[in-house]
Amino acid sequence: MDPNVKNIADRLKKRFIFLSGFMGTGKSAAGSKLAKRLKIPFYDVDENIIEMRKVSIAEIFTFEGEESFRDYESEALEEIIQKGGPAVVSLGGGALLRKKNNELVQASGIVISLKADPDSILERLGESQIISLFIMCGKSPVEMDSREKVLEAIIKLNERRKTVYDNADFSVFSGGKTTDEVIDEILRKIGRFK
DSSP, rough: HHHHHHHHHHHHHHOOOEESSSSSSSSSHHHHHHHHHOOOOOOEHHHHHHHSSSSSSHHHHHHHHHHHHHHHHHHHHHHHHOOOOEEEOOOOOOOGGGHHHHHHHHEEEEEEEOOOOHHHHHHHOOHHHHHHHHHHHHGGGGGSSSHHHHHHHHHHHHHHHHHHHHSEEEEEOTTTHHHHHHHHHHHHHHHHHH
């Protein structure tokens, strides 16, 4: 293991590295590889919800609504934190909108916001994520009939969450970068973080 990486893993002690940011910014991909590099566990809050509920995120949004999804998200986050760190955690794009979740992650570790331009985000989104995006914007998934409308929804929702994403300990721009480039930048910034 790279001595700098080992130093970061040792410095974490029982703290978590939380990756926040809009859907499609690479939180899961970067989180998984970052955890492997640091030789610590990786948790994906959205994947935990899917495992707990046995349905997709889009189905939860469609049939139960965003509020139910946010309840499941808080429950999954609490369960992960109870397992104890160190670990890397990929948060859902709106997880930190709830004050309770925000306080919990701030008290439990380092929060890193991944950011990307709307076009990069759109390239990475699958159909189920676009369905959830439209529901969160108060639109019917039937309305997602053009690239422009999806981009408009990304910009609108990202703007509503800007304050939450900007409240992270630091940010890393992931648009147009490889996962390894994003991880290298995260490690450099954590290395300088007190």
